[in-house]
Amino acid sequence: MVAQAPGLDLASLRAQRGQARELRRQLDRLIHLADGRLLATGAQAALPLHTEWDWRPEICSGPLAVPGLSGVQNKAVLGQELRIFHDCPLGEINLRQIRNNRDQGPSPFGLQAEVFGFDGSFLSLVIDLPDSAVAGLTRRHLVQFAATVECERPMTIFARLNIRHGPNTEQITRELDPGLCDIAVDFDLAYSRLNEKRVERMWLDLILDDPRMNRITLRDVTLSRRPRAEL
DSSP, X not given: OTTTGGGSOHHXXXXXXXXXXXXXXXXXXXXXXXXXXXXXXXXOOOOOTTOOEEEOOHHHHSOOSXXXXXXXXXXXXXXXXEEEEEOOSXXXXXXXEEEOOTTSOSSSEEEEEEEOSOOSSOEEEEEEOOGGGTTTOOTTEEEEEEEEEXXXXXXXXXXXXXXXXXXEEEEEEEEEOTTXXXXXXXXXXXXXXOOGGGEEEEEEEEXXXXXXXXXXXXXXXXXXXXXXXXX
């Protein structure tokens, strides 16, 4: 294919370029999964009883091609699933993927955010969930967010689950206990106004309150889904 490329007509060249890009995407995904499993600590995340779906984002499951960002601007992207939103004009924010050892959690990698001067009103880390997260999702489900969080100084962190259904977005917010390192919170969809027939996508916001002069480390992140018990 490569040897023939210089002599191809533009239509054929365009088609082969598309095939090559798709092949590269699949190969990158395979390398990411293989490296993550080969570097894994061997421990498994504890999942709730009757879990029917669980997922660990790529920032924790395998090495990223670009492992970090400095002077992070609003709407910056790290990897394929993590986006950063803030309104601080200083941009004194650094993000990097870190390697965990066997004593630091079940996932091979984590995420570290260093925030220096910050005079904005919000800083949010957004994790996009895969399509499998919403396949068959109903109001009978509980979605759990579990994480291992370390902070240089205590701070308030909110986890907000967002579910797009048709033109509307359902939002459920939980405050994480600042006194805990290992955190697990449930989002009960029974109290939502979710239109089960129009569910499109789901994402999670981690909202960092007053993050200035702090280092926040996510050693592990796991999301899971299970049916709620019938009353």
